[in-house]
Amino acid sequence: MTDDQPTVPIVCPACETTTRVPLPSVGDAVERHNESVHDGESVAEVDPAVSERLADLVADDMGLLEDG
Incomplete structure (x- = not known):
């Protein structure tokens, strides 16, 4: 993992926490937190x-917001 990877904020209202994790780890981090806590x-x-x-x-990007 390098320092130049974008990070994404993960919030947990029940724990009143916010943490930033590297983009490739987002799914695993959310799942791991929800499973363990x-x-x-x-x-x-x-x-x-x-x-x-x-x-x-x-x-x-997909053109879904264009007037048709």
């Missing part, structure tokens, strides 16, 4: 603001 319940997640922004960028 919340008995598998989906509590921790990628920061919703980041998820929404990524969804907008993907939709724009």
